[in-house]
Amino acid sequence: MIHRKSVNKKEVITSTSNVEQKFDEEQRKIGLIVEPEQRQKAQINLEVRKTILSTLPGLNNTVTNVNELTRSEIKQIAVERIKQKIYSTPQKNLFTAEMIKEVEDAYEAVVHDFLQNIIEIPRITIQQSNEVRSGFKDFDLDTRSLNYQPVSEEILVKKLREQENSVDIISGKGRGIHDGPENIIVNELMNYPEIDYDEQTELLFRLTGQAIEKFRAYLDDDKLMNVVQFHKKEIGSYIYSQMKQHFYCEAPSYEKPMVKPFTRIEEHNFSKYTKDSIHHFTRDNHSNQCHS
Incomplete structure (x- = not known):
């Protein structure tokens, strides 16, 4: 057998x-x-x-x-x-x-x-002889199309509650205890893989500050925060789309094969x-x- x-x-x-x-x-x-x-x-x-x-x-x-x-x-x-x-x-x-x-x-x-x-x-x-350098060139944000309007308190609260990763906390009266508007937008921009916070901190806050200044031109502080909280993804996408136009990547040099x-x-x-x-x-x- x-x-x-x-x-x-x-x-x-x-x-x-x-x-x-x-x-x-x-x-x-x-x-x-x-x-x-x-x-x-x-x-x-x-x-x-x-x-x-x-x-x-x-x-x-x-x-x-x-x-x-x-x-x-x-x-x-x-x-x-x-x-x-x-x-x-x-x-x-x-x-x-x-x-x-x-x-x-x-x-x-x-x-x-x-x-x-x-x-x-x-x-x-x-073999590469140096590191590949990439980033975003300095520029000013074109804010002409940033014209978001505030939404009702009820709609805002509902959306904030739906956002699992939101940094906003809703109080009993429906008012938000939140981070500053600049930080909210910068946090949104950091979700894009090309953006390195440590390398581009100055540019990120400058572009975000320019967006916030545009909102301040026609909104008071409460309505500005309403717009930022509700439209943060859209605002982040708007800034990122312009950053991509100024992205650079330096070609590396190589040692003799x-x-x-x-x-x-x-x-x-x-x-x-x-x-x-x-x-x-x-x-x-x-x-x-x-x-x-």
Whole structure:
């Protein structure tokens, strides 16, 4: 009897590059060598080539394309880095001297395999050199269309009670205990995401003050407060619509792009059902085409 849990059991599979697969196969063969001296020599050669391979991606900021890894001056840079890596290994290798001697001889062969098994995908980094500045330019409010009229006390009280976030408190007699008219309008303007109170405080109060002055020209204090309380959203929208016309956003400058012609191919982890087998897609596909 087969349990469902065993059928649906999954395992993690790590994909590696062709070169690394060759190294793994070579390591398996080295383990089968009987002669100690020959096995030691093969192991040193393999370790050197692994070290060279791990160093090559770090040269992507030294070359403009992957083929430049074969140039003599790039090879010299690479060899020095590889030697430094071998010398700086926390656990000193007993065969460090032998490995250093192998580096220059093995470099070309490893680079050749690397070139044959890499997809040259550039990595471009573009970084801003300064912050993006935005805000509103200074201007005077056009108040010609601000002609709101007061509403009845009953209508005002009803509306204030309907406003969940209102800063106004209604007293027993229907009179409002409220914030100042300028603050009411500024609070309304702060609901717009482009407006930064800390950055634009002076402009906000100046524009709001100009709107209030227009109302004072034809309303007494009580009627002015009535208009502000009842029409605060409309007044805020009126001021904001003019602010948008004076909005600015400075284009940022950028540092010189950093271009790396190729990057390290990282291992990828996949999951599969344990009972499923793995097939080499390109190899199996080629075989099927040959037999079709």
